[in-house]
Amino acid sequence: MPEIQFREALRQAMVEEMQRDENVFLMGEEVGEYNGAYKVSEGMLAKFGPKRVIDTPISEAGFSGIGVGAAMCGLRPIVEFMSWSFTWVAIDQIVNNAANVRYMSGGQFKIPIVFRGGNGIAHQLGATHSHRMESVYARVPGLVVVAPSTPFDAKGLLKSSIRCDDPVIFLESEMMLNDRGEVPDGEYLVPLGVADVKRGGKDVTIISWGKCMKYAVKAAAMLESEGIDAEIIDLRTLRPLDVNTVAESVRKTHRCVVVDEDWPYGGMGAAVLEQVYKHTFDDLDAPIQRVCCEDVPSPYNHYLEIQMQPSPEKVVAAVKEVCYR
Amino acid sequence: MPIEITMPQLSDTMTEGTVVKWKKAEGQAVKSGEEIAEVETDKATMPMEAFDDGTLAAILIAEGDKVQVGQVLAVLAGKGEDAAAVKKQYAAGKGAGAADAEPAVEDQEAGQEGTTSPDAAERAAVKDKKQPPAAVADVAKSVPAGGTPERVVASPLAKRMAADVAVDLSQIRGTGPGGRVVQKDVETAAAAKPAEKKPETGTAAGLAPRVVSGQKQVVLMTKMRATIAQRLQASKQSLPHYYETLDIDCENVLAVRGRLNAAMEKEGVRLSLVDFIAKALAVALLRHPTVNATFDGHQVTMYGDVNLGMAVALPSGLIVPVLRGVNQMGLKEIRLRTTDLIDRARQQRLKQEEMTGGTFTISNLGNYGIREFTAIINPPEVAVLAIAAAEKRPVCQGDQVVARTMMSVTLSSDHRVIDGATAAEFLRTFKSLMEEPGMMLV
Numbered sequence: 001m002p003e004i005q006f007r008e009a010l011r012q013a014m015v016e017e018m019q020r021d022e023n024v025f026l027m028g029e030e031v032g033e034y035n036g037a038y039k040v041s042e043g044m045l046a047k048f049g050p051k052r053v054i055d056t057p058i059s060e061a062g063f064s065g066i067g068v069g070a071a072m073c074g075l076r077p078i079v080e081f082m083s084w085s086f087t088w089v090a091i092d093q094i095v096n097n098a099a100n101v102r103y104m105s106g107g108q109f110k111i112p113i114v115f116r117g118g119n120g121i122a123h124q125l126g127a128t129h130s131h132r133m134e135s136v137y138a139r140v141p142g143l144v145v146v147a148p149s150t151p152f153d154a155k156g157l158l159k160s161s162i163r164c165d166d167p168v169i170f171l172e173s174e175m176m177l178n179d180r181g182e183v184p185d186g187e188y189l190v191p192l193g194v195a196d197v198k199r200g201g202k203d204v205t206i207i208s209w210g211k212c213m214k215y216a217v218k219a220a221a222m223l224e225s226e227g228i229d230a231e232i233i234d235l236r237t238l239r240p241l242d243v244n245t246v247a248e249s250v251r252k253t254h255r256c257v258v259v260d261e262d263w264p265y266g267g268m269g270a271a272v273l274e275q276v277y278k279h280t281f282d283d284l285d286a287p288i289q290r291v292c293c294e295d296v297p298s299p300y301n302h303y304l305e306i307q308m309q310p311s312p313e314k315v316v317a318a319v320k321e322v323c324y325r
Numbered sequence: 326m327p328i329e330i331t332m333p334q335l336s337d338t339m340t341e342g343t344v345v346k347w348k349k350a351e352g353q354a355v356k357s358g359e360e361i362a363e364v365e366t367d368k369a370t371m372p373m374e375a376f377d378d379g380t381l382a383a384i385l386i387a388e389g390d391k392v393q394v395g396q397v398l399a400v401l402a403g404k405g406e407d408a409a410a411v412k413k414q415y416a417a418g419k420g421a422g423a424a425d426a427e428p429a430v431e432d433q434e435a436g437q438e439g440t441t442s443p444d445a446a447e448r449a450a451v452k453d454k455k456q457p458p459a460a461v462a463d464v465a466k467s468v469p470a471g472g473t474p475e476r477v478v479a480s481p482l483a484k485r486m487a488a489d490v491a492v493d494l495s496q497i498r499g500t501g502p503g504g505r506v507v508q509k510d511v512e513t514a515a516a517a518k519p520a521e522k523k524p525e526t527g528t529a530a531g532l533a534p535r536v537v538s539g540q541k542q543v544v545l546m547t548k549m550r551a552t553i554a555q556r557l558q559a560s561k562q563s564l565p566h567y568y569e570t571l572d573i574d575c576e577n578v579l580a581v582r583g584r585l586n587a588a589m590e591k592e593g594v595r596l597s598l599v600d601f602i603a604k605a606l607a608v609a610l611l612r613h614p615t616v617n618a619t620f621d622g623h624q625v626t627m628y629g630d631v632n633l634g635m636a637v638a639l640p641s642g643l644i645v646p647v648l649r650g651v652n653q654m655g656l657k658e659i660r661l662r663t664t665d666l667i668d669r670a671r672q673q674r675l676k677q678e679e680m681t682g683g684t685f686t687i688s689n690l691g692n693y694g695i696r697e698f699t700a701i702i703n704p705p706e707v708a709v710l711a712i713a714a715a716e717k718r719p720v721c722q723g724d725q726v727v728a729r730t731m732m733s734v735t736l737s738s739d740h741r742v743i744d745g746a747t748a749a750e751f752l753r754t755f756k757s758l759m760e761e762p763g764m765m766l767v
Contacts (some may be wrong), residue, residue, distance in 0.1 A: 254482050282482070283481065283482055283485075284480060285482040286480060286507065324507055
C-alpha cells in the first residue's frame with residue numbers, strides 16, 4: 001500500500017470527488033494560483049480550471065455565504081479556510097445559515113457543503129490564530145463535525161463528507177499535513193459518525209481525536225512498558241458522537257481519560273466526558289480525567305506554547321491517576 | 326479526614342530523605358504551596374511545599390531524621406477538623422512504632438490476615454485508626470475504613486462489585502484518594518473472604534473457629550449488624566412492649582399435616598407446621614385487624630391483606646423476608662413461596678420489595694427446642710409472634726395427665742395500639758384455628 005502525506009490524502013479525496021461529480025468545486029484563499037496556502041490543493045487549478053478551483057479575497061464571511069448559497073442552488077462546495085481561527089468572522093454564515101436552512105425551510109433546501117482547514121494550535125501563530133473550534137461547532141444541531149487523525153481516515157472521511165447532504169465541519173491541522181500513512185489505491189469511504197478503536201487494551205480507555213491522537217498513541221507505548229494496557233479510541237466524528245463504541249470500551253476498562261487540545265472549561269473534551277459519565281457511571285472505578293490545554297490564551301512563546309498543550313507525559317500521568325498507580 | 330504529608334520524591338534516584346528543618350510548628354496554619362520544611366535528598370537540600378490548606382496538627386518526624394520516600398512526616402488538620410484531636414490520634418498511633426510508617430502494602434497484608442488471626446486483626450485495627458483499640462471510644466468521630474461514618478466513599482464500580490460478591494464495603498479499607506474504596510480493594514477483600522470460613526490454623530477441621538486463649542479479637546460492626554443494632558434498640562426503647570403467652574395443642578394440626586403430606590407425596594411437597602401457623606395467622610389477623618396494622622406515631626393503618634414477615638437468621642445477622650398476601654394462598658403455595666424466599670434470603674439475593682411492606686412478623690425458634698421466648702416488634706408493625714418448639718408435654722385432660730404435642734407462642738404487642746384484651750382475643754382465635762384447623766374453612 002502506498003504511503004502518502006496527509007495533504008496528499010486530502011487532495012486525492014477532493015480530486016476523486018470532483019471527477020466523480022461535476023457539482024463539486026473548491027473555493028478559498030490561495031487555493032488556485034498559489035496552489036494552496038499549505039499545498040493541499042496543489043495542481044488542482046491546472047486540472048480543473050478556474051471555474052471549479054476558485055481563489056477568493058480575504059473575506060471569510062463573504063465566501064462562506066457564497067458557499068451556502070451555492071449549496072442551496074444544488075452545487076456541492078468545498079470551502080477551504082486557511083485556518084479555522086478565521087471562521088470567527090464567518091460564524092454567522094456557518095451556524096445561522098448552513099446549519100439552519102434545511103430545518104427552517106422545512107427540508108426544501110439541503111446544504112451539501114464541506115468547510116475544511118487547519119484547526120487548533122499549530123506553531124507559534126499566537127493567541128488569535130490558534131483557536132480550537134470543535135466545541136464551537138459540535139454543539140450546533142444541523143452540523144456534522146469531523147476530525148481525522150491519519151491520512152487513511154482523512155481521505156475516506158473527506159469523501160464521505162463531500163457526499164453528505166448536510167454541512168460538514170472538517171477539522172485538519174497544519175501540524176498533521178506532513179504526516180505520512182498508508183492509503184490504498186482506489187476508491188474507499190470511511191463512514192461519518194463511527195469511532196475507531198485504534199489500539200485494543202484492557203486497563204484504561206483513552207479517548208482522543210485529530211492531532212492529539214499522536215499524544216495518546218505515544219502515551220500508550222510508554223504505559224505499556226509500565227504494565228498498563230491502554231485502549232485508544234479515535235472518535236473521528238465529534239458530531240454525531242459514536243457513544244456506543246466509547247461506552248462499550250469504558251465498560252470493559254472501567255477507567256477513562258479524554259485527551260484534547262481545547263480549553264478545560266466548556267471544551268470539547270468536557271462534552272465528551274459528560275456523555276461517557278452518562279452511559280457508564282456504574283462501571284467507573286475512578287473519576288474520568290481530562291488532559292487538555294491550560295486555561296490561558298495560546299502563548300506565542302514556543303516553550304510556553306508547548307507547556308500549555310497536552311503531551312504524552314501528561315496523558316501518562318492522567319492514566320496513572322485513574323489506575324491508582 | 327486529616328491530610329498526611331509524606332516524604333516527597335524530589336529526584337528520580339531519591340529513595341530516602343532527611344528532614345533538615347521544620348519551617349512550621351504544630352498548630353500553625355499552612356497554605357497550599359507554602360514551604361513547610363527543608364528536606365535533604367541524595368543530591369541537595371530542597372524546600373518541601375504543602376499541597377493542601379490546613380493546620381499543621383502533628384509533626385511525626387524530628388529534625389535530622391532520615392526516612393523512606395512515602396513515609397508520613399506530618400499531618401494537616403483540614404478545614405473544620407480539630408487539630409488537637411488529630412494530633413492525639415496520630416500521637417497514639419505513633420506508639421505502634423516504626424511499623425506504623427511502613428508502606429501501605431504492609432497494612433494491606435495485615436488486613437488480609439486479620440480475619441484469620443485475631444492478633445493480626447487487632448494490629449490491622451490499630452493501624453487503620455492509628456490508635457490502640459482502647460482509645461477507639463475516646464475519639465467521638467473515629468472514621469471507619471473508606472470514609473465518614475455516614476457514607477462509605479467508593480467508586481461506582483466498587484459498589485457494584487461489592488454487591489455482586491456480597492462484601493461489606495464499610496469493612497474495606499479504601500486505598501484510593503481520600504480513602505475511596507476502588508476496584509482492587511474489593512478484589513482484595515473478595516479474595517480474602519473464603520479465608521474467613523477456613524478453620525483457624527492449628528484447629529481441627531469442622532471445629533468452630535475460636536479466639537485463642539490469652540488473646541482477644543476485635544471485630545468491627547458490619548453495616549448489616551449496625552443497622553440491626555440501631556433498629557432493634559430503637560424499637561425496644563420507644564415501643565411499649567408487653568407479652569402474652571399461650572400454649573397450643575398441636576395434635577390435630579399435626580394429624581392433618583400428616584394426611585395432606587401423604588396425599589401430596591407424589592408432588593414432592595412437604596408441609597411444615599409453620600405453614601399451618603402462617604395460614605392460621607392470615608385468617609386470625611384479618612378477623613382482628615388492629616393486630617394486622619402499622620403505626621407511625623400518629624395514625625394506625627390496618628390492612629386487608631396479610632404480608633407476613635419471617636425472621637431468618639444468617640451468619641452475618643438477621644433478615645426479614647416478607648411473604649405478601651398470605652391470606653390469598655393455600656398451604657402448598659405458602660410452602661413453596663416460603664422455601665424460595667428463605668433460600669434467597671440466605672444467599673442475600675432478596676429484592677428490596679421482598680424485605681419491606683410487612684403487616685405482621687413471626688420469629689420461629691422451634692427447631693432449636695426453645696420452650697418459650699419473646700421477640701422484638703419490627704416497626705412500623707405493631708406486633709410480633711414468637712413461636713417456640715412443638716414438643717410432647719404432660720397435659721391435664723380432666724383429672725388425667727396425658728402426653729400431648731404442645732407449642733407455646735408469645736405475642737409481643739405495642740400497647741400504644743393494641744390493648745391486652747385485644748391481643749388476648751387475637752391469640753384465642755389463633756389457638757382455636759390451630760387446634761381445629763377445619764375452622765379455617767368456616
